[in-house]
Amino acid sequence: MILEHELFPHEFKFSSKKPIVNLQTPKRIVMLMQQHTGALAQPTVKAGDTVIKGQVIGDSPGYVFAPIHSSISGKVKSISPWLHPILGREIESIIIEADGSADEIRLKPLNYPITPDEIRQRARDAGLVGQGGAAFPTHVKLNPTKPIEYAIINGAECEPYLTVDHRQMLENPKKLISGLRLIMSAVGAKKGLIAIEDNKKDAITLLKVLVREFPDIRVFVLPSKYPQGAEKVMIKTIIGKEVPRGGLPQDVGVVVINVSTAISLAEAVFEGKILTEKVITISGDAISEPANVKVHLGTIVKDVIENTVEFANGYSRFIMGGPMTGFSQATLDVPIIKGTSGLLFLRKTRIQETAECIRCGRCIQNCPLRLMPAYITSSTKLGEYSRAEFYGASDCFECGRCSYVCPANIPLVHYVKVAKTELFKMKKTGSKS
Numbered sequence: 001m002i003l004e005h006e007l008f009p010h011e012f013k014f015s016s017k018k019p020i021v022n023l024q025t026p027k028r029i030v031m032l033m034q035q036h037t038g039a040l041a042q043p044t045v046k047a048g049d050t051v052i053k054g055q056v057i058g059d060s061p062g063y064v065f066a067p068i069h070s071s072i073s074g075k076v077k078s079i080s081p082w083l084h085p086i087l088g089r090e091i092e093s094i095i096i097e098a099d100g101s102a103d104e105i106r107l108k109p110l111n112y113p114i115t116p117d118e119i120r121q122r123a124r125d126a127g128l129v130g131q132g133g134a135a136f137p138t139h140v141k142l143n144p145t146k147p148i149e150y151a152i153i154n155g156a157e158c159e160p161y162l163t164v165d166h167r168q169m170l171e172n173p174k175k176l177i178s179g180l181r182l183i184m185s186a187v188g189a190k191k192g193l194i195a196i197e198d199n200k201k202d203a204i205t206l207l208k209v210l211v212r213e214f215p216d217i218r219v220f221v222l223p224s225k226y227p228q229g230a231e232k233v234m235i236k237t238i239i240g241k242e243v244p245r246g247g248l249p250q251d252v253g254v255v256v257i258n259v260s261t262a263i264s265l266a267e268a269v270f271e272g273k274i275l276t277e278k279v280i281t282i283s284g285d286a287i288s289e290p291a292n293v294k295v296h297l298g299t300i301v302k303d304v305i306e307n308t309v310e311f312a313n314g315y316s317r318f319i320m321g322g323p324m325t326g327f328s329q330a331t332l333d334v335p336i337i338k339g340t341s342g343l344l345f346l347r348k349t350r351i352q353e354t355a356e357c358i359r360c361g362r363c364i365q366n367c368p369l370r371l372m373p374a375y376i377t378s379s380t381k382l383g384e385y386s387r388a389e390f391y392g393a394s395d396c397f398e399c400g401r402c403s404y405v406c407p408a409n410i411p412l413v414h415y416v417k418v419a420k421t422e423l424f425k426m427k428k429t430g431s432k433s
């Protein structure tokens with residue numbers, strides 16, 4: 001049962017009026033071999049090789065996988081471990097130094113009629129994954145095993161600070177609609193929706209005008225509340241159906257795709273463009289000029305902010321992603337990956353001393369999925385992961401609401417994530433807790 005509680009973390013959408021700016025080609029990139037949900041990529045190049053922008057440098061025969069391409073032209077300096085900003089450990093990475101060449105590999109542009117298989121193949125060849133954070137390979141999402149009625153573009157962008165989707169909808173609306181039409185065709189959906197929170201009135205007005213010529217597409221205005229952008233919450237709001245526990249949106253006839261992913265799909269199909277760059281928001285109360293920038297994948301954060309960010313008095317916390325679902329980082333020496341949506345630099349934080357649980361029940365009342373974060377946490381602390389599963393650990397989509405409302409400042413999502421990781425390991429090994 002998805003609850004309708006209302007939570008409005010302060011929005012802080014400081015960069016919503018800042019047009020997307022293209023950043024310069026970096027001198028060096030670090031391409032992590034894991035940038036998506038699914039199989040790890042194996043390097044297809046070696047130290048000393050010359051590569052061209054758009055060239056495949058990491059591949060795998062796995063189905064749930066998206067190839068890794070070089071985002072610059074240059075020479076492979078080394079293949080060595082580098083810190084992953086989400087996994088929090090070093091993984092195999094290809095380090096490339098730019099040679100100044102403007103060469104770029106593109107795929108052959110396609111024209112209608114285009115078959116669903118061609119769309120899926122193009123999504124895979126272009127290395128597309130969900131760019132909102134989960135980084136699920138797009139070609140897999142476009143191959144549902146159940147009948148689909150609705151293809152929904154997720155333009156909610158309910159996370160505070162982030163404005164990538166908002167700017168993309170304003171600056172690339174026609175590509176977004178083209179991408180949605182491709183998605184509808186690939187999954188066989190008769191209806192297309194662009195779901196936008198009501199705090200983005202300019203994007204709503206623009207897209208409502210542009211979809212007039214497509215009778216099967218409409219703009220759906222969502223109330224601005226957190227976590228409206230979580231797939232399961234959004235589906236309940238739009239079609240009134242709940243995705244079953246442990247299920248997927250396709251179980252209720254829906255496929256949901258992120259705004260930037262749909263735009264990248266249109267670019268891959270009609271322009272042959274490979275995913276080598278992405279739009280991110282740089283924001284937070286520690287910087288003077290928030291911005292939306294298009295950055296080469298693999299650029300080290302330190303290099304991204306070198307010429308773009310000014311700190312008034314330093315910062316106390318750096319998060320990759322939004323403040324509710326993002327990942328705090330201990331270093332700027334981490335690369336931009338396909339799922340990176342923002343770089344957030346915060347001066348003041350909500351971090352306070354953690355206290356004991358006072359059993360107020362606010363975390364449970366505020367969980368949109370009616371899970372039991374307090375009980376998942378106590379079970380996880382005891383190493384009783386099967387009990388954590390009983391209280392719903394595996395269903396959690398890590399929206400962060402429970403942690404946000406907890407008066408004892410208990411990092412509940414952290415414990416849910418630990419439980420999920422341990423449950424995944426247990427499933428793999430067949431062990432029990």
Ligand code: SF4
Nearest residue numbers: 367396398399400402
């Ligand atoms: S993060 Fe917390 S509130 Fe959000 S779904 Fe998970 S348990 Fe529920």
Ligand code: SF4
Nearest residue numbers: 357358360361363406
């Ligand atoms: S909100 Fe925090 S203090 Fe209240 S029950 Fe949940 S974990 Fe305990």
